[in-house]
Amino acid sequence: MAKIIKFDEDARRALERGVDKLADAVKVTLGPRGRNVVLDKKFGAPTITNDGVTIAREVELEDPYENLGAQLAKDVATKTNDVAGDGTTTATVLAQALVHEGLRNVAAGANPMGLGRGMRAAVDAVHAALDAIAIPVADQDGIAGVATVSAQDAEIGTLIGEAMETVGKDGVITVEESNTLSTELDVTEGVQFDKGYLSPYFVTDTEAMEAVLEDALVLLVQGKVGALADLLPLLEKVLSSGGRPLLIVAEDVEGEALSTLVVNSIRKTIKVIAVKSPYFGHQRMAFMTDLAIVTGGQVVSEDVGLKLDSVGPEMLGTARRVVVTKDETTILDGGGTGEAIADRVAQIRREIEATDSDWDREKLQERLAKLAGGIGVIRVGAATEVEMKEKKHRIEDAIAATRAAVEEGVVPGGGSALVHAAAAIDALDLAGDELTGARAVRTALDAPLVRIAENAGFEGRVVVSKVREAGVGTGFNAATGEYGDLAAQGVIDPVKVTKAALGNAASIAAMILATDYTVMEPASEADVLVGAVERIESEHAEIARRQSRSRDLGLTSRPGSSEESASQAGQHSTKSPISSPPARRPPEPPGSSGGDHVPRRHLAVDLPQRAPVGGRFSLLVRVTLSRPTHGTSSAMRSVDIPLEGRIITITVSAPELTPEGNLDQDLLVPNAEDTDPIRFGFMASRSGLHSVVVRAFAGGTLVGELAVQISVEAGAVIEEGRTRLVEVDALAAEPGEVTLQVGLTEDNRYSFQLIGEALYPVTLTRRLAGDPTHVVGALVAELRDMAARRSTFANPRLIRNRLENLGAELWATAVPEAVREQFWAQVDNIKSLTIVSDRDAVPWELLFAVDGSNDLGFLVERFPVVRRVYGQRRARNLSLQSAAYIVPAGSPSDALEEVRTVRAHLGEDVTDLGTVQRLDQMLHLLESSPGLLHFACHNQFSSSDGSVLNMGDGPFRPSDLAKAVQKRGLADAHPLVFFNACRTAGEISGLFQTMGWAKQFIGAGAGAFIGSHWAVRSNSARGFADAFYQAFYKDGLALGSASLKARQDVIGDGGDPTWLAYTIYGNPAATRG
Structure with missing residues (x-):
């Protein structure tokens, strides 16, 4: 089918129309007198909001060329929200103004690349001017002022100011829905730590992907929980005493124990969440003691003669509320006494004063902050659920804006700071098209104030003229309709938010100006209608299939299960209410066929072949049981999957695409059926042929991987590709194997992810002293001289010392601190380390692991270190x-x-x-x-x-x-x-x-x-x-x-x-x- 091509002015104007339509939908919300937008939802009540990024995400235009422009403008709001948490509407308004000014000059003959350079220079000058007039936010009134402007509500601003004053600027503030009509602040005793749930099947709120327990019991275990026989007696006692929800914090929960908890969480037999304890070594035990004091419980540890199978409810802690996300756990209103917590705080302070180790001091200070800060809880009340959700979103944005203000300070708000900062552009030494680009930015800086004034019913250009004449610090208060010192009136904006809005807007505008043509494949009306019907039918079928699967997932107790075995052994006289995973069948001998019905497993990946620049698309991953009609396959014995299923981890590496969520997810592989697909969302920010690598891990063992590609083109429509398949190895983890995924980004930064029994997020390191190749080349050159007996050191002992320092330097400079902490957290369990890396030549075998009192030495001396491509x-x-x-x-x-x-x-x-x-x-x-x-x-x-x-x-x-x-x-x-x-x-x-x-x-x-x-x-x-x-x-x-x-x-x-x-x-x- 012939494709439609739009050239030059036609292409740019189509993009401009798309930007205008999205910006017009968003900018009505700007300022204290901005209005709301109602968003239709397919399920449930509509959403009423004035949040720019929330509105932008819902905009999809019928015209595909215009939709490209809308998607680019949407990216401005999204990026600004990611960086600063606020200012998304300002960013969208600035982007619209910059596109208008830039296209006007391009039509007059200006070179788009020169305009782009001028825009970037002007943005840098404005950023410097904003930093120069920034006012530090140091007191409660300043914090409350920022929150008031962001939330457009003085009551909310006051509550946030009180919360940050109470828990500290870095303290934890959560937002909860309330059944009352009023919004209140409650500062409670509590603690938050950086460990999330061990399985997504514990989630109770799928929209927020949170697991929430009310009036919960807390079990603290020093060590791993793996045997069901140890955990089962306590679960039965909890059920028989009222069935209160249970939080389990342990070094790890694995095997039958984790499977049992997942099963009963799905069946809703008992509400339970399992998380790992943070830190490692003696710091882990000390923090577990902290949690015991906060919750009023006791740490179950064999060191003090306590075993899990003998624990009763009287040894458990309590908490009014527990909120667990994928990365964090927050415990509110623990059952511990204030006196005990105060004594523990005093003890930690004494340890900080006594220690000589910077490493230990840092960890002690972290524990002190978690224990002493408390948690601020803002309970949102409203007359209706729709109003409550809208109010909750405003409060969450206001908290983000307030933190940004504390970080970099504030400037006079209402758009006045941008108007006055425009004078800095006049001092730039530019000429030609670069000067024209800078002037386009100068003109666009008026747009936010113009829109704020017009939303309040005033003539925008007149207001801008008066504000510019009045001088720095003076602005227009749209809430009162008066001019004055906005900082003194409490009308302020965070510097970080303002800078992020301008920078992101200029980036997208320069991209649109440099666009010469777009290519689009037309879709007939029949194709559109058929596609819509197919999507609806597919959605209905998927919903029905998931409901059916949730009913008979096969994860309930069956003959031969461990509870029956325990009963037969006389340990339990009555049937346990806890559903336990069945006992596994004995493994088949090597080489056996496993019978005629041998399941086959394949890693299956669905990714579009083509997508437009700025477009959003999905990567779907699943594990299939039987051989599909297309693709490759190989057999895998059924013994690889126990009857209760096995959880594997799927990771995705896509350095050239912008992810819209986490790049790792857990996937439950049932014993006798396909898995549900899991989705990874992406946005294509630039054109080109981009590679995506999908890997599957069982524990720390890589069991399958597959690379796919997507072509991103300006003006393209999403074109679905065929399912790509690859055979997978047996889904069983090698005991003690840990994998370190090392990637190389386009700006020569390394990304790391440590995968084992624990799964950690991807972490980026800074540049390796500029160009990594040069650094590694110099390092290897010195090693080569040593091998050739050309070393400048006099004896082998000095050479060994030099080797250790080279390895320690590589460990400290190349591996991020977060990854090093993750390594120490599981170092005792590592039997082998596999490094997965395709693109670098860094000799990771030289790593010498040392941090504070932890000194492991060269990794290759301690355990096998191998690589994988x-x-x-x-x-x-x-x-x-x-x-x-x-x-x-x-x-x-x-x-x-x-x-x-x-x-x-x-x-x-x-x-x-x-x-x-x-x-x-x-x-x-x-x-x-x-x-x-x-x-x-x-x-x-x-x-x-x-x-x-x-x-x-x-x-x-x-x-x-x-x-x-x-x-x-x-x-x-x-x-x-x-x-x-x-x-x-x-x-x-x-x-x-x-x-x-x-x-x-x-x-x-x-x-x-x-x-x-x-x-x-x-x-x-x-x-x-x-x-x-x-x-x-x-x-x-x-x-x-x-x-x-x-x-x-x-x-x-x-x-x-x-x-x-x-x-x-x-x-x-x-x-x-």
Whole structure:
């Protein structure tokens, strides 16, 4: 079908009309006399609001070209709300004015790029002017003034001011709905900590994704809760004593215990929430004691002779209200006494004064703030539910604006600060189109005040003229219709909100000005009608299916369940009201088929093929049971999923798209049916072909991954693509395996996510001293000098000290503090660490973990550390049925001796395919499915040419594996590739990167890859290979353990960093097949 193209002025004007329609719907709410907008809802009562971003999110225009402009304007409001929590209407009004001024100049012949540069320079000047006139907010009256202006209600402003004065500027303030007609503030004893619910099935309010307990009991456990037999007696006692809701705080809740809680939460047998306790080590125990004092309960710990199975309700704490989100838990009005809390606060203060550790002092101060601050609760009352919700939204926005004011100060409000800050633009040294762009910003700065005045019934341009003549500080109070000192009258705006509104508006305006054409695929009326009918039918079918599934999910007790077993053993004389997960069937022997009805599991991903710039779209992920009619598949035994189901974690990496929520979600995989799909929302902020990687984890074990792409184009319509599928491994976690996902953003920042029994959010680090490649290159250059015996240090002890400091510096500068805390929280349970990274060459194996009193040393000395790249299958065994040795002419003098050593380890059971010297032999070898490829040669690397092995008849490069990658030519044999291909003979320059070889060999189907980050000593390289094959092939150790053993065997010379150089790609639990 032919597509419709709009060029130049037509395209820009269509975008302008879309911006105008959205802005006109929003700007009527601006100012103290702004009006409300009623939003229709498909279910429930309509929403009445004057919040700009809430209105903008509901706007969808019929004309697709205009809708593009509306979506861009919507992005202005959304971004401003994300940064500052307020000012969304101001941002939209500014964007409209900037687009009008800019397009007028483009039509007159101005260059859009020059206009954009001028706009950015003007915005920077205005930001500096706002900072210069900012007034710090330090007292309760100032805070109340900001809240009053934001909420347009003096009573609300006073309540927020009182709340922040009482709990502190960084204290916790929550907003609750009340059954009364009045809005009140109640400051209660309570505590908040940064841990959320362990399963989304605990959620009681799906709209807010919160779990709320009223009049709750609190169980505090020092340690993990995993056995159902330990937890079941207490649950029965709680039910028999009235069935009050229960909050469980423990080091972890897992296995049968977590499944039981999920089951009974779904069935509503008992209202319960399980969360992890924060901190680690002695700080965790101390904070649990804090919670016990706040709630009036007792910590269940075997250290004091208490066991969970003997705990009764009298040992539980209490709380009037508990609110748990995905990331935070808030306990209000605990049952502890004020005297006990005061004594605990005094004790913590004494510990702060006595400690010499900055780390411990910081954690003690955090605990003190949580314990002593209290929690401010604003209870919202109104005559109707619609009014109550509208009022609640205003209060939440006002709290966000108030925090922004405390952070950066305030300026005179009502749009007057922008009018006066415009004078700063006149001082800029600009010319031509850049000057024109700056003047467009100067003109647009009047727009908010114009709209505020017009909404109040005054002539906007006249008001702006009078305000500009009156000088800085004077403005127009639209509530009274008078001019005066707005700061003195309490009419103020947070600097952060004002700056965010202007910056985001200018960004979108510059993008629209630079647009030359839009491309749109037309939709016929019949297509539109059919699509609408299909969507309605699909929605109804999905609702019915979910309702049916919630009724017979299969998570209730069945014959053979643990409660029946307990009854038969005489432990319970009557049937327990608690629904327990059934006992698992014994595992099938290796190689068994599991019967004729073997379930098959696939990771299925749905993502549109195309989407418009500024458009919103969904990524749907599910796990399917049976083989779909399209896509690939593989069998997986039913034993992998217990009868009660298994929870896995889905993570999404999409660095070039803007997410609209969390990028990780839990997914319950039932034993005998498909999962429900889970949705990840995105917005496409710029054009291009963007990649999205979806990964599935069971605990810390990666069990499946799939990469998909979406083409984002200006003027495109959303075009659905086919479902992409990939086979998944058995949904079982390797004990103690933790995965660290490392990504690289476009601005050279690293994103981290630690995944294990605990799931933590994605964390970004700052730039690694500018360009990470340069930093890593300098670091590796020093390590290479050490390996070549060119170190400036006099003895091995000093070299070891230098290595430790290099590793500690990498740990401190590259890994964010939040991720380091997460690591320490579960370090005792880590048996192996897998690093998932596709795009960086940082030697994470060099990390030396040390923070305060926590000193683990080099990670690779403590447990196996392996890597993983996209497309890598999780090989359970490496057969090594045949072996080939690549030793081209010019290899190190001891290369053949190394080959003889490897052959001796493998013995006659492994078919010897001989040595390879020529490229044609190498290419033939790749087609013969070898079990082992051992390289003993020189690898040359340069930043311009990459890696290369010089064979007898031509160079061999990673790109020569491209066909093998596309055909997965090594997948059947999934060989071990040992790339012992770099020696310190002095002729190798630059940083040796294993990444190119590893990614290609793994992509072609290799089961594991071993190589080095930098040039190493020949004798040490030979020793590492000797130790590895002895441990892996002869001693039968797993891949991760064998690599750890090999490092330990060559660590003897403290001046040789070879043991740190090696990197291993593969499944740490893989063994010799």
